[in-house]
Amino acid sequence: MSGMLNQRSVRGTGPRAGGDTALGTAVNDAETAGYAISQPAVLHVTQAFGAGVATAMAQYAASLPELKHEALVSARDEVVSSQIMDPFAQVTILDNLGQLARRYRRLESTSEVIHCHSSWAGVAVRTAERPSGARIVYSPHALAYSAKRWYEVRSWTRAIEWALRGRADAYGAVSSHEADQLKRLGIPGSKITIVRHFLPVPEQVEPRTPDSVVTVGRVCTQKNPAFFAEAAKRLAGTVGPDGRPLRFFWIGAGDEKYTRLLQESGVTVTGWMDRDALMRFIKERAVVLVHGAHYEAGAPLALLEAMSVGVPVVARRIPSVADISSIPLVEDARQAATAVQDLLATGGLDQLAEACRREVRERFSLAAQRSALAELYRLSTR
Secondary structure, three states, rough: OOOOOOEEEEOOOOOOOOEEEOEEEEOOOOOHOOOOOOOOEEEEEEEEOOOHHHHHHHHHHHOOOOEEEEEEEEEOOOOOOOOHHHHOOOOEOOOOOOHHHHHHHHHOOOOEEEEEEEEHHHHHHHOOOOOOOEEEOOOOOOOOOOOHHHHHHHHHHHHHHHHHOOOEEEEEEEOHHHHHHHOOOOOOOOHHEHHHHHOOOOOOOOOOOOOEEEEEOOOOHHOOHHHHHHHHHHHHOOEOOOOEEEEEEEEEOOOOOHHHHHHHOOOOOOOOOOHHHHHHHHHHEEEEEEEEOOEEEEEEHHHHHHHHHHEEEEEEEOOOOOOOOOOOOOOOOOHHHHHHHOOOOOOOOHHHHHHHHHHHHHHHHHHHHHHHHHHHHOOOOO
C-alpha cells in the first residue's frame, strides 16, 4: 500500500480460497461466495495486536478472502503466531501507540475501508484527517470504560467516545451488549452491525484424558484473577476424571502482583502460548474452562474456542456472556467451584460439552460473520 514504509513488516500468505485455514474454513472466490467485489482493500489498525483482538482481526480477514487486507499495528507482549498473519497481504508492526498514530497520519491510503480495532486505535483514526473516499469503521472490542470497577478512573474515556461518535461511518459490535453500549453513546442503530465471532466446530471430539481447570487471558484486573484464584483454592483436592486431584492453569501473562496471587493459590501461570499450543493444551488438559472476567465486549474467543472443541465452560455472569444459553453462569468463585464439583459428581461433563458444541455451531457460523462484515463494509451483494 502506498506510504506503508514499515518499521517491521510481515507479509502474510493470504487465505487459501476454498481450503482450510488456521482460523477455520476459507470460502471460495467472489463469484461463488455471493459478493460482487472488484478487489477493494481494507486497512486494519490497532494498538492492541495480541490475544483476542489479533485473532478477531485475522478472522475477519480470513472470512472475506476476496478482499485485500493489510494491517498497521502496535504489538503487545503476547505471542502472535505466523498463522495470525496469514490472511493479511501485509502487516506493519510498530512499537507503541504514538508510533502507530504518527504512521497512520502519514499514510497515503488507497484503502476503501479503514477498520480501527480497540479504543485507542479508534481515537487515533477518528481524530486524523479522513483519507479521500475511505469508509471509516470502528470496532471497540470492549469499550475502555466498561469495567464498573474502573468506571470512576476511566469515566473520561466515555466522554472521548461520545465526542468522537460522529467520526466513523459504521461501528462493529461483537455482541448485542456492546451494540447497546454504542447506542447509549448516541450512535444510531443504523450505523451499528453486530459481528459475532466465527468458530469452526469439528465433526467429532477427539478422545482425551483431561486433568485440569483452565482459564485463558492477560493477567490483569479486567480478567479478575482473584476469582480464579479463589475457585482454585476451593477446588483444591477435588478428584478429576482421571482419578487424580485437579490441577489449575492460567494460560497467559501480565501483572506480577496478580501472578503471585494465582501462584500462591495453587495456579500455574504458563505465560503466553501461540494458538496451536493453546488449543492443544485446552483439548488435551482442560476438564473445564472457568471464565471469571469483570467484563468483556462479547463472548470471549477463548471461551467459544473451548466450547467448539467440546470443553465444558463455567462462567461468571456478566452481560456479554449471559446470552450464552448452554453454560452454567455463576455469581462468584464459590458458585463456580460448586458448579465444577457438581459436574464431576453427576457425570454431566459430556452432556455439557455437547451442548456447548451445538450452540457454537448454530450461533457462531462463518455465513453469519461474512454477512455481517459485508454489511459493515457496505459491499455490494447479489
